[in-house]
Amino acid sequence: MEDIYFQNHAVTITYNPDMQLGTAIWRGFLSSDEFREAILKCLELIENRPVVRWLGDNRDMKVIRPIDQVWFVDTVLPRLHHSALRRNAVLHSKDFFNKAAVEQIYRRTEGRGDLITKDFDSKALALAWLKEDIQLEA
Template sequence: MEEVYFKDDCLTLYYNRQHQTVRAVWNGFLSGETLRQAIEQCTRLLDEEKPLYWLADNRKMKAIRQKDQEWIQAYLVPKIVASSLRKMATLVSEDIFNRMAIENLFVRAHDQIKFDHQYFKNEKEATQWLDEKYSMMSQWQ
């Protein structure tokens, strides 16, 4: 069962303990301290619950300033690289500048990220992909 882990005007974090799945629903333009506080809630959830799967619903999220992108790269990327995540699905934003910023972050972190990541426009397809077994490799570990 999905429960609300955190909620404010910009971000709602849902967590399903049984399936070890997070759904992060972003809303609007976030910058500076507001963005940092929201991302710190995400990293707190990563640290406390050790989820395996993450759905980033960015459809209503707006552009991310360059300065904030740099902070995300320095602060968040090392945390998600070291996290328990096995798969992340991103529902792409309606805002072209947000899409470009998020894609750029993943491109720059590509060599570090050890989990599967895919972009989706459709929530049903994203959740179906997350529900699939992690990989054939996981059967051998």
Template sequence: MKTYQNEHVMVQVDCSVHLLRQTWMGIPSSTSFRDASLAILALAKRHQIKRWQVDIQQLRLFNPVDLHWFIQHWLPQASPGLPSSPKVAIILNDFNQFAKLGTDLLLRASSAVDPGLSCRYFIDGDDTYQWLMSN
């Protein structure tokens, strides 16, 4: 089920297991990135998301200004109202180190807010669901 979509991201929520899937594409404009991030946060709070699958295989890169906005504005809004100790599975295209660097920055900042955060990188999305569902 598509829950949210714009020109750079598609978001799906599986409420039965508190799982949110994001698939990013291209080079998101600041407006697209920020609107999507806020929509994702609203969905995550509404459905008490504790498992995140973030597919960045088709993402070219994140804008550093948007990464700063995410850390300064999105993360402080995310802490209250979301389950603690979430699991985040990142699906990479191993050739795209620029997207990975941006994701690393966001994950380090997220870990500082929630030290119980569990994250793992994957090159193939097939194993992510099993890892996300494991205890």
């Protein structure tokens, strides 16, 4: 069962304890303050609950400002790499600039820690991958 952890006009963050899955469903363009508040709420969930899987639904999210991309890489990625998170599925944004920004951010995670990030066009395929046994990768 999924519980709403945080919600505002731009994001809904949920947690499914049975799957140890956090989900962020993004909508529209976020100011820097809104983006950072939402990302910090995601981190709070990841760091305070047993979250090993994450689904970032970016399909309706707009561009992320360059300064927020730098903040994410410098501030958020190190915390993600020290968390229990092991799988991160990303549903591509319809917005070309968001898609390019997210790809660039996650390219920086390759080879760092145990976190595996994969992009998907289908929510069903993303969830199927997230449900696979993580121990097989160890």
